[in-house]
Amino acid sequence: MKRLTIFALVAGFVTLCLAQSRTATPIRRNARVSQRKIIQLTESKLKGSVSLEEALAKRRSVRKFTGEALKPNQVSQLAWAGQGITEPQGGLRTAPSAGAIYPIELYFANEEGLFVYLPEQHSLEQVIEQDVRSDLATTASTPESVANAACDIIVAGSARKLMTQFRDKARTFMLLEAGHVAQNIQLQAVCLDLGSVPVGEFDEKGVNRICRLPRNLEPIYIICVGYPAAEQTPAAGSEQSYAAAKKAVLIAARENFRDEELFDTKHVLESAGVQTVIASSRIGIIRGMLGNTAEAQITLNQLRVDDFDAIIFVGGSGAVEYFDNPVALDIARTAAAKRKVVAAICIAPTVLANSGILTGVRATSFLSERERLIRAGALYSGAPVERDRFIITATDPTVAVSFGQAIADALAGR
Numbered sequence: 284m285k286r287l288t289i290f291a292l293v294a295g296f297v298t299l300c301l302a303q304s305r306t307a308t309p310i311r312r313n314a315r316v317s318q319r320k321i322i323q324l325t326e327s328k329l330k331g332s333v334s335l336e337e338a339l340a341k342r343r344s345v346r347k348f349t350g351e352a353l354k355p356n357q358v359s360q361l362a363w364a365g366q367g368i369t370e371p372q373g374g375l376r377t378a379p380s381a382g383a384i385y386p387i388e389l390y391f392a393n394e395e396g397l398f399v400y401l402p403e404q405h406s407l408e409q410v411i412e413q414d415v416r417s418d419l420a421t422t423a424s425t426p427e428s429v430a431n432a433a434c435d436i437i438v439a440g441s442a443r444k445l446m447t448q449f450r451d452k453a454r455t456f457m458l459l460e461a462g463h464v465a466q467n468i469q470l471q472a473v474c475l476d477l478g479s480v481p482v483g484e485f486d487e488k489g490v491n492r493i494c495r496l497p498r499n500l501e502p503i504y505i506i507c508v509g510y511p512a513a514e515q516t517p518a519a520g521s522e523q524s525y526a527a528a529k530k531a532v533l534i535a536a537r538e539n540f541r542d543e544e545l546f547d548t549k550h551v552l553e554s555a556g557v558q559t560v561i562a563s564s565r566i567g568i569i570r571g572m573l574g575n576t577a578e579a580q581i582t583l584n585q586l587r588v589d590d591f592d593a594i595i596f597v598g599g600s601g602a603v604e605y606f607d608n609p610v611a612l613d614i615a616r617t618a619a620a621k622r623k624v625v626a627a628i629c630i631a632p633t634v635l636a637n638s639g640i641l642t643g644v645r646a647t648s649f650l651s652e653r654e655r656l657i658r659a660g661a662l663y664s665g666a667p668v669e670r671d672r673f674i675i676t677a678t679d680p681t682v683a684v685s686f687g688q689a690i691a692d693a694l695a696g697r
Contacts, residue, residue, distance in 0.1 A: 319408050319409050319410070320408070320409035320412075321404075321406055321407070321408050321409070322398065322406060322407040322408075322409075323404070323405070323406045324355070324358065324359035324362060324363075324405050324406055324407065325355055325356045325359045326359075326405075327359055327360055327363035327367060327405070328356075328360065331474050332474075333473065333474040335470075336573055337473075337573065338470045338473040338474055339470070340542060340543050340573055340680070341473050341543075342469055342470060342473050343478075343547075343684060344479075344480040344481075345478025345479060345480055345509075345511045346425060346427070346428045346480050346507075347427070347428070347431070347511065347512040348428070348431045348432050348433060348478065348507070348509030348510060348511065348512055349433075349509065349510045349511070349512050350431050350433065350509070351433060351509070351510045352393065352394060352433050353393070353433045353434055353477070353508070353509070357475050357477065358391065358393075358407075358434065359405070360471055360474075360475060361434070361436065361468055361471055361472065361475075361508060362389060362391070362400045362405070362407070363377065363405065363471075364377055364467040364468050364470070364471035365377065365378065365389050365400070365436070365438075365464045365465075365467055365468045365471075366378065366385070366387060366388075366389055366400060366402045366464060367402060367405065368402050368403065368405070374403070376402060377467055378460060378463040378464045378467055379460070379463055380456075380460050381445060381448075381449060381452075381456035381459075381460065382445070382448050382449070384444050384445055384448065385402075385444075385460075386440045386441045386442065386443075386444040386445050386456075386457050386460065387438060387439070387440045387457070387460050387461055387464055388400070388439050388440070388441075388500060389436055389437070389438060389439075389464070390410070390436070390437040390439060390494055390496075391407060391434055391435075391436055391437075392414070392415050392416050392419060392434065392435040392436075392437065392494075393414070393416070393433065393434045393435075394414050394416075395409075395412075395414070396409050396410070396411050396412045396413055396414065396415070397409070397410045397411040397415050397494055398410060410494070410495065411494070411495065415493050415494065416429060416430055416432070416435055417430050418493045419435055419437075419490065419493055419494070419505065421489065422485045422486040422489035422490050422493065423482050423484070423485040423486075423505060424482065424484035424485065425480070425482055425507075428480055428482065428507045429482060429505060429507055431509070431512075432507035432508055432509040433508060433509035433510065434507075434508045434509065435505055435506070435507055435508075436468060436504075436505070436506040436508060437490065437494060437502055437504070437505055438461050438464055438465055438502070438503050438504035438505075438506065439496055439500040439501060439502050439503060440457040440458070440460070440461055440500065440501060440503050441457070441499045441500050441501075442454040442457045442501075443499050444457075444499075445457055457503075458503065461503040461504060465481050465504050465506055468506055468508070469481065469506065472508050477508055477509060477510060477511075478508070478509060478510065478511035479506055479507060479508045479509075480506070480507050481504050481505070481506050481507075482504065482505040482506070482507060483503075483504055485502070485505060487501060487502055490502040490505070528556075529557045529558070529592040529593065529694040530557065530558045530559075530560070530590065530591050530592055530593075531552055531557050531558070531559050531560070531591060531592060531593035531594075531595055531624075531690065531694070532559070532560045532561070532562050532581075532586060532590075532591045532593070532594055532595065533545060533548065533549060533559060533560070533561050533562070533595045533597055534562045534563070534583065534586075534594070534595065534596050534597060534605070534611065534614075535561060535562075535563055535569055535577065535579070535597040535599075535601075535602075536563065536564070536569070536597070536599060536601025536602050536603075536604050536605070537563045537564050537565050537569045537570075537579070537601065537604070538569070538570055538601045539570070539571070539572045539599050539600045539601030540569065540570075540571050540572070540577075540597050540598070540599040540601050540602065541571065541572055541597065541598045541599030541600075541602075541628075541629055541680050542571035542572060542573040542574075542575045542599075542680075543680035543681075543683045544597045544598050544599065544628045544629055544680050544683045544686075545561070545571065545577060545597045546575070546577075547680075547683035547684050547687060548595065548597070548628070548683050548684075548686055548687035548690070549561075549687075550687070551684055551687030551688055551690075551691060552593075552687055552690060552691055555691040555694075555695070557593075557691060557694060560580050560581060560591075561577055561578065561579045561580055561581075562579055562580070562581045562582065562583055562585075562586050563579035563582065563583070564582060564583060564604060564608075565579065565582060566579055566580065566581065566582055567579060571599065572599050572600060572601075583608070583610045583611055583614065584610060586614060588614060588617045588618050588621060588623065589621070591618075591623065592623060592624060592694055593623060593624035593625075593626065593690055593693075593694055594614060594615065594618040594623055594624070594625050594626070595626045595627070595628075595690065596611075596615070596626070596627040596628070596631035596632075596634050596635070597628065597629075597631060598627070598628045598629020598630050598631040598649065598679075598680075599629060599630075600630075602629070602630050602631045602633075602634070603630070605631070605634045606633050606634060606637055607637060608634075611634055611638075612634065612637055612638040613638075615634055615635050615638035615640055616638045616639065616640060619638075619640040619673075619674070622673055623673065624673050624674075624675065624690060624693045624694060625640065625673060625674050625675070626674070626675040626676065626677075626686070626689075626690050627648075627675075627676055627677075628676065628677040628678070628679075628680075628682075628683065628686050629648070629649045629677070629678070629679055629680065630648065630649045630651060630652050631648075632646055632647070632648035632652060632656060632661075632676045633648065633652045633655050633656070635674070635676070636652075636655050636656045636658075636659035636661060637655075637659065639659070640674065641656060641659050641660060641661035641674070642659065642660035642661070643660060643661075643662065644660075644661055644662065644671045644672075644674050645661075645662045645664050645669050645671040646661040646662065646663060646664065646669055646671065646674065646676045647663065647664050647665055647666050647667070647668070647669040647676050647677065647678055648663075648676060648677075648678060649678055649679055650665075650678075653665070665678075666678075667681075667682040667685065668682055668685045668686050668689050670689050670693065673693060675689050675690055675693060677689075
């Protein structure tokens with residue numbers, strides 16, 4: 284009996300060894316799979332040189348990029364801005380979350396592959412080794428932006444994580460959090476002198492497939508980030524080169540002009556090759572509502588309408604100094620009579636209204652000026668930017684770029 288027991292134990296041991304030997308091959312095969320690459324991000328900065336107000340004022344959608352790779356510290360700041368830990372003990376993050384559940388995950392696609400952000404470790408974990416940006420571009424409504432951005436940040440969310448606590452509001456709260464995250468990232472991009480554009484129209488199934496997202500995640504945004512590409516020089520003979528032969532004057536208040544309405548409009552025109560001059564009620568330094576300064580080269584008394592192809596009145600609270608200024612009103616009337624491009628933004632369309640050139644003209648303005656324009660005979664539309672032949676008006680600083688583009692188009696004969 285004792286011999287039989289020993290024999291049985293030996294037989295069992297041999298059987299176990301054989302079984303393990305048969306399963307050894309797949310175990311070794313799995314061991315050969317390389318571990319995921321972890322990139323420890325640099326420590327995030329909590330202070331910068333750009334104020335929140337400046338970042339808000341400068342934020343614009345940038346769709347063309349140079350393709351230059353981002354620096355490690357820039358990637359670190361973008362990741363932290365989106366989902367970074369701000370209170371280690373409680374695990375609180377930069378973006379608010381319903382119930383502090385945090386259903387959002389961030390994926391970073393660059394030339395090295397695709398990475399998921401790990402907020403607790405402030406690191407990136409590689410998910411895919413190949414550059415997926417070109418494939419990702421095929422799913423998006425703006426493929427050029429996605430393909431050429433230095434980094435595409437995929438904002439993905441899981442409504443399922445919120446379902447237990449919030450039930451039918453789960454997806455709504457997930458989308459709200461995605462919006463907070465996206466705005467954080469874009470404002471951080473401004474502070475880093477980078478451009479960005481959020482892409483919300485894409486093939487969700489395609490993004491899921493390319494990025495191999497877990498089943499419980501759905502892509503919500505693709506935020507393209509990179510260095511803005513310089514404007515190309517227009518070809519000779521093109522409509523834009525025709526605009527390059529033009530000259531515009533921007534009339535701004537000596538105090539409290541609206542910064543974006545001057546600088547963004549000026550930038551758009553100069554990018555189109557239009558020569559610009561700043562005029563004010565005095566020569567020298569003038570100051571905007573946000574604290575930025577500019578230099579006025581000429582005064583209104585020195586301004587000759589014949590020297591310019593476009594007369595542009597910049598808004599801001601200080602623009603009231605031109606509402607009943609006889610010189611300013613005469614400039615607007617003379618420019619309109621000579622069929623020059625006459626433009627005004629924010630509260631400045633009141634200057635055009637008081638000069639009498641808006642009668643029967645479709646126009647818009649900051650809402651506070653609506654009744655003034657209507658009383659002057661304008662056909663008030665309330666549109667962000669309104670163009671009626673050679674007269675162009677706009678509502679506020681958020682549309683300054685579109686306002687500038689409308690002026691450039693008018694000067695180019697488009």
